[in-house]
Amino acid sequence: MSISVERTWWRPLDREEKIWVTIALIWCLGTFFMMPVWHVIAKQNTPNESYRVSVDDFEKIVVAFNEKYKVREESGVPVVHPPAGSDIYLAGTGVWQWSSILELEAGKQYRLHISSIKGGGTEAWQHGFSIVSAKFNVNFQIVPGYDNVLTVTPTEAGEYGLICNExxxxxxxxxxxxxxxxx
Amino acid sequence: MAEQFRTCPTTGLKVHLPAEALIKVNAVAAVVCLLVGGIAALLVLLTRWPAVHLLNEEWFYRFLTAHALDMLIAWIIFFEVAALYFGSTVLLNNRLPAPKVGWVAFILMVLGGALINWQVLVGQATVAFTSYVPLKASPLYYLGIILFAVGALTAVFLFFAALVVAKKEKTYEGSLPIVTFGLMCAATIATFTLLHGAAFYIPTFLWSAGILPNLDPMMYRLAFWALGHASQQINVCAMVAVWYLIATLTTGAKPLNEKLCRTAFLLYVLFINVASEHHLLTDPALSIWHKIANTGYVMHMAVLASMIHAFAIPAMIEVAQRKKGFSKGWFEWLKKAPWGNPAFASMFISLIGFGFVGGITGVTFGNMQISMIRHNTWSITGHFHGTVVLGTTLAFMGITYYIVPLIFRRQIFSETMAKLSPYFFGGGVFLFANAMMFAGGYGIPRRHWDVTFAGAQFPFQFDPTAFFFIALTGLGGLLAIIGGALYVLNTTASVFIGKKIQ
Incomplete structure (x- = not known):
C-alpha cells in the first residue's frame, strides 16, 4: 500500500466551511480591534513609560527617597510617607525584601517608579511587583537596570499586600x- | 537496499529498519523523560499543596526547574523527533538518509538532557525554566541546553533531507499527506526557533563561564521568549498533525478540504511566533504600540488557524462516521465514535481541552489589561498546562497506542489501563488547570514555595477561597498523575513484555 494524496487539492470551500471561516475571521478581527480600543476606554492600562537606569543609581535614589520621607519603622523596614502627587520609588532588593512600606493618600495620583537594587545582596534580581488584596490583584515586571513607571491613584484606604511573583x-x-x- | 525494509502486515506500509530503530530510541527516551518529569511533578504538586508542603524551598525550586525542562523540552521534543522520522519515512514509503546522523543527533540530545538534569539536581542550576538574568546557573547547564538544541536541530535537518529523498525517488504519489505536511510546518518553526535558541544560549553560556561581563536582563527576556514561547508553537503544530493522524487511523476520516487545512498550518508558520511577547506585556522598555501591534494584530491570524483546525477535524470525523451509518440526528456520529479506543479518546479530549482550556485563556491573558491581573500568577501556569499537557502531551500519549504495535511490534500490555488512562489524565488536567486559573485570579503567584508566607516579615493572608482552589488543583493533579502513571507503566510493559506481533 502507499498513501497517495491528490496532486490538485486547491478546491473551493464548501458552504459550511465558508461560513465558519467567515465567523472565525470576524471574531479574530473583533478581538484585534479591541486591543487598541481597550487602551482608550479602559480605566487601568499597562504603563507606557520606562527608562534605562543603572542599578547603583536607582539604589541611591531609593535610599535618598527613604531618608527624606521616612515617618517611622515597622520591624526595621522604613515606612515612607511622600507628598501627594510626587514621584515615589520602590525596589525589590538582592536580599529578598522590599525597600520600604509606602504610605499613600487615597484619591491622590503618584508616579510610582519600580526597579531592582542590590540592597546589600550580591545581585539585583528580576522581581514581580504584585499588589494583592481581597478585592483585586495587579502585577508588573521589575527588571534590574530599567525604571518601570506606573501612574497610580489609590482609591480606597486600607492595607494592601505586596508580594514578589517572579x-x-x-x-x-x-x-x-x-x-x-x-x- | 531492499533488505533494509520490512512491510507492515497491518497497514502494508514499508518500514525502513534504520529509521525504525531511531523512532524506537527517541520514543523510549521521551517516555523516560516523562517518567522523570512526572516524579518531579508529583513532588512539586505535593509541596504547593499547603496541607502537605512536602519539600523544603531548596529542593522545591530544584524539582520545579527539572519538571519544566524534562516535560516541556525533553519529553516533547524527543517524541517530536520520533514523529518526524515516522512522518518522513513510514508514511511516505521512504528511507531515512544517513541514519548515522540521526544517531549523532540522538546522542547529543541524551547528553544535553543528562547534563541539564545532573546540574539541576545537584543544585547548580536552581534558576527555574526561564533562568532570568542575573540568576546564574553553572556553564554545564547552559551547555546541556545548547547540546540538546543542536541535537534536535540535526534531527530536524534529517527530516528535511528525508523529504527531499522521497520526492527525488518518487516514493509517494501526489502531494505530501497532510500529517507530513503539518510536521513539515512544525519542523520549519523548529528550525528558526532552535537556531535562535542556540544563538541566544551561547552568549548566556559565555556569561556564565565568566567570559562575557554582563547581559542585559531586558534583552534576555525578549530573546528568551522568542525561544521559550516559539518552541511551544512547534508543539501546537506537531500536536495538530497528530490529531489528523489519529482521526484518520481511528475513524478512517480524511480532510474534507486540503486547501483549508494546509492554509491553516501555513498561518501557524507565519504568525504564531509573534505571540511570544505575551510574556512582556507588563515589562518596561517596550512601548504600548509595539505591544499592541505584536500581540493584538498578527497573533490573531494564528488563532484563526486553530479555529479552522477546530472545525476541520471534528467535521472530517463527522463525515466519516455518517458514511458508516451513524447519521441519526445531529450527534449520533459523536455518540457512536470509538470512545473505547484510547487513541481516539486522547485525541478528542486533547482537541477540546486545548481549545477551551488552553487556547481561549491564552488569547484572553494576551490582552494587555487582563495581563496586568494575570501576569505571573498561577493562572498563567493553568493556561499552559491546558495547552502543552491537556493538548500536546495527551495527543502524543494517544498516538503511542498505534506506535507500539506498528513500530515496536508489541501488543498493548493492558487494554483496561489504556482505556482508563486518557480519562484519568484528561479529566485530571482539566480540573487541575481550571482550578489553578481560579486560584491565580485571587493573586496566587506561580513558582512560589509558600503562599502562606510563614517566615515572612509581613505575611499576607490570601482569601480562604483561594486555598479551596489550591486544594482542587492538588486533587486534579493527583488524578492526572494516576493517568500518566498508567500510561508510562502500560507502554513500558508493552514494549518489554507485551506479546510480540509477527
Missing amino acids: FCGIGHHLMASKIIVKG
Missing part, C-alpha cells in the same frame, strides 16, 4: 510586605 532565588517566598493607603 522567581528571584532562594528567598523569593519571603518577599511579602504591604502598601498603606490613608483615607
Whole structure:
C-alpha cells in the first residue's frame, strides 16, 4: 500500500466551511480591534513609560527617597510617607525584601517608579511587583537596570499586600510586605 | 537496499529498519523523560499543596526547574523527533538518509538532557525554566541546553533531507499527506526557533563561564521568549498533525478540504511566533504600540488557524462516521465514535481541552489589561498546562497506542489501563488547570514555595477561597498523575513484555 494524496487539492470551500471561516475571521478581527480600543476606554492600562537606569543609581535614589520621607519603622523596614502627587520609588532588593512600606493618600495620583537594587545582596534580581488584596490583584515586571513607571491613584484606604511573583532565588517566598493607603 | 525494509502486515506500509530503530530510541527516551518529569511533578504538586508542603524551598525550586525542562523540552521534543522520522519515512514509503546522523543527533540530545538534569539536581542550576538574568546557573547547564538544541536541530535537518529523498525517488504519489505536511510546518518553526535558541544560549553560556561581563536582563527576556514561547508553537503544530493522524487511523476520516487545512498550518508558520511577547506585556522598555501591534494584530491570524483546525477535524470525523451509518440526528456520529479506543479518546479530549482550556485563556491573558491581573500568577501556569499537557502531551500519549504495535511490534500490555488512562489524565488536567486559573485570579503567584508566607516579615493572608482552589488543583493533579502513571507503566510493559506481533 502507499498513501497517495491528490496532486490538485486547491478546491473551493464548501458552504459550511465558508461560513465558519467567515465567523472565525470576524471574531479574530473583533478581538484585534479591541486591543487598541481597550487602551482608550479602559480605566487601568499597562504603563507606557520606562527608562534605562543603572542599578547603583536607582539604589541611591531609593535610599535618598527613604531618608527624606521616612515617618517611622515597622520591624526595621522604613515606612515612607511622600507628598501627594510626587514621584515615589520602590525596589525589590538582592536580599529578598522590599525597600520600604509606602504610605499613600487615597484619591491622590503618584508616579510610582519600580526597579531592582542590590540592597546589600550580591545581585539585583528580576522581581514581580504584585499588589494583592481581597478585592483585586495587579502585577508588573521589575527588571534590574530599567525604571518601570506606573501612574497610580489609590482609591480606597486600607492595607494592601505586596508580594514578589517572579522567581528571584532562594528567598523569593519571603518577599511579602504591604502598601498603606490613608483615607 | 531492499533488505533494509520490512512491510507492515497491518497497514502494508514499508518500514525502513534504520529509521525504525531511531523512532524506537527517541520514543523510549521521551517516555523516560516523562517518567522523570512526572516524579518531579508529583513532588512539586505535593509541596504547593499547603496541607502537605512536602519539600523544603531548596529542593522545591530544584524539582520545579527539572519538571519544566524534562516535560516541556525533553519529553516533547524527543517524541517530536520520533514523529518526524515516522512522518518522513513510514508514511511516505521512504528511507531515512544517513541514519548515522540521526544517531549523532540522538546522542547529543541524551547528553544535553543528562547534563541539564545532573546540574539541576545537584543544585547548580536552581534558576527555574526561564533562568532570568542575573540568576546564574553553572556553564554545564547552559551547555546541556545548547547540546540538546543542536541535537534536535540535526534531527530536524534529517527530516528535511528525508523529504527531499522521497520526492527525488518518487516514493509517494501526489502531494505530501497532510500529517507530513503539518510536521513539515512544525519542523520549519523548529528550525528558526532552535537556531535562535542556540544563538541566544551561547552568549548566556559565555556569561556564565565568566567570559562575557554582563547581559542585559531586558534583552534576555525578549530573546528568551522568542525561544521559550516559539518552541511551544512547534508543539501546537506537531500536536495538530497528530490529531489528523489519529482521526484518520481511528475513524478512517480524511480532510474534507486540503486547501483549508494546509492554509491553516501555513498561518501557524507565519504568525504564531509573534505571540511570544505575551510574556512582556507588563515589562518596561517596550512601548504600548509595539505591544499592541505584536500581540493584538498578527497573533490573531494564528488563532484563526486553530479555529479552522477546530472545525476541520471534528467535521472530517463527522463525515466519516455518517458514511458508516451513524447519521441519526445531529450527534449520533459523536455518540457512536470509538470512545473505547484510547487513541481516539486522547485525541478528542486533547482537541477540546486545548481549545477551551488552553487556547481561549491564552488569547484572553494576551490582552494587555487582563495581563496586568494575570501576569505571573498561577493562572498563567493553568493556561499552559491546558495547552502543552491537556493538548500536546495527551495527543502524543494517544498516538503511542498505534506506535507500539506498528513500530515496536508489541501488543498493548493492558487494554483496561489504556482505556482508563486518557480519562484519568484528561479529566485530571482539566480540573487541575481550571482550578489553578481560579486560584491565580485571587493573586496566587506561580513558582512560589509558600503562599502562606510563614517566615515572612509581613505575611499576607490570601482569601480562604483561594486555598479551596489550591486544594482542587492538588486533587486534579493527583488524578492526572494516576493517568500518566498508567500510561508510562502500560507502554513500558508493552514494549518489554507485551506479546510480540509477527
